Amino acid sequence: xxxxxxxxxxxxxHFESLFALDSTSFWFRARSDLINWALDRYFPSARSFLExxxxxxxxxxxxxxxxxxWRLVGTELFEEGLxxxxxxxxxxxELTQMDATRNPYAAEFDVAGAFDVIEHIEDAxxxxxxxxxxxxxxxxxxxxxxxxxxxxxxxxxxxxxVKRYTRRELAGEIRAAGFxxxxxxxxxxxxxxxxxxxxxxxxxxxDVEGELDMAAPLNKACYAVxxxxxxxxxxxxxxxxxxxxxxxxxxxx
Numbered sequence: 730x731x732x733x734x735x736x737x738x739x740x741x742x743h744f745e746s747l748f749a750l751d752s753t754s755f756w757f758r759a760r761s762d763l764i765n766w767a768l769d770r771y772f773p774s775a776r777s778f779l780e781x782x783x784x785x786x787x788x789x790x791x792x793x794x795x796x797x798x799w800r801l802v803g804t805e806l807f808e809e810g811l812x813x814x815x816x817x818x819x820x821x822x823e824l825t826q827m828d829a830t831r832n833p834y835a836a837e838f839d840v841a842g843a844f845d846v847i848e849h850i851e852d853a854x855x856x857x858x859x860x861x862x863x864x865x866x867x868x869x870x871x872x873x874x875x876x877x878x879x880x881x882x883x884x885x886x887x888x889x890x891v892k893r894y895t896r897r898e899l900a901g902e903i904r905a906a907g908f909x910x911x912x913x914x915x916x917x918x919x920x921x922x923x924x925x926x927x928x929x930x931x932x933x934x935x936d937v938e939g940e941l942d943m944a945a946p947l948n949k950a951c952y953a954v955x956x957x958x959x960x961x962x963x964x965x966x967x968x969x970x971x972x973x974x975x976x977x978x979x980x981x982x
Contacts, residue, residue: 739849739889741809744785747941748813751787754941755948756917759955760844761791763916763975764871766963768792768840771911771977772869775839776800779863781829781856782846786814786822793821802838804829832859840864842871845973847902848890857906867982870908874899876915876974882928899976908978915971919958920951924972 751757768775776799780789783803793801804827805811814824827833829843830852841860847853860870874894875885881893900910917924943951962968962975 739807741807743888744807744809744813748785750941751785753948755952755955756941757787758952759959760873760916760973761788762956763959763962764788764842764844764873765791765795766959767871767912767975767977768842769795770963771979772840775869777838777840778802779834779838779841779860780804781827781832781841781843781860782806782849783814783824784810786810786817786824788842788844789814789822790818793818797821800838830855830859832856832863834859834863836862836865836868838864838868840869840871844871844873845875847872848874848892848894849888851891853891854902854905857902857908861907861980864980866980868980870903870976870978870980872899872903872974872976872978874974874976876971880925880928880972884928894974896974899974903976903978908980911977911979913974913976914962915968915973916958916962916975917955917972918968918970919954921970921972 768778778792778799778801780803783789783805786803789801789803801821802823802825803814804825805814806826806828808826811824811826829846829850841864843856843860847856850856864870875890876894876896878893878895885893896913900913903910
């Protein structure tokens with residue numbers, strides 16, 4: 730995860746606890762499954778990938794395992810995340826410290842991604858504009874963000890979110906950056922009632938990891954539900970609501 734460096738963008742103390750959770754958590758696993766499917770489905774000729782706000786490196790490491798011959802670059806504002814990413818991936822991925830609003834790359838990558846990153850950043854349009862410049866003409870964009878303003882809770886405050894997105898708002902920011910949206914899909918849809926109940930019961934509780942750190946049988950059950958949901962998304966089903974949004978877009982050739 731990353732921020733523009735402004736206060737409230739992200740608290741780096743969360744990196745260590747999430748590093749212990751991400752490889753087993755249903756949320757990280759299912760989201761990564763969806764990202765890798767979208768990457769291969771919509772950009773089959775890609776050979777290079779840039780991830781902004783790579784955090785502990787879980788997503789880009791999964792990409793590396795599937796595409797070990799690609800050029801892979803992960804950027805992160807906070808050294809705490811990069812330190813864990815280097816432990817996870819001692820080789821095979823270029824890791825660099827970078828402010829996502831000041832992207833120096835120019836038409837170097839086939840695809841750029843930012844996963845649960847831009848909702849932390851006041852100037853999200855600057856991040857998207859930089860991603861537009863970073864990908865080659867005809868190249869792609871992958872984004873995930875939290876969905877539905879009515880789901881806002883203490884968990885968003887604790888995570889230092891600036892906002893939760895509507896589908897229209899995300900599409901508008903993507904278009905304003907110059908990309909052409911290809912698909913915007915809700916996910917965490919089948920588990921949305923459970924998510925709503927959790928937020929209601931916890932009310933204003935500030936707990937970033939609480940929804941992810943669960944007993945193994947429950948975690949396994951949630952992953953099974955997310956796998957079913959992922960199969961439905963891959964089959965073309967567009968859920969009307971969900972805890973998150975996945976956006977796929979393309980830079981005009």
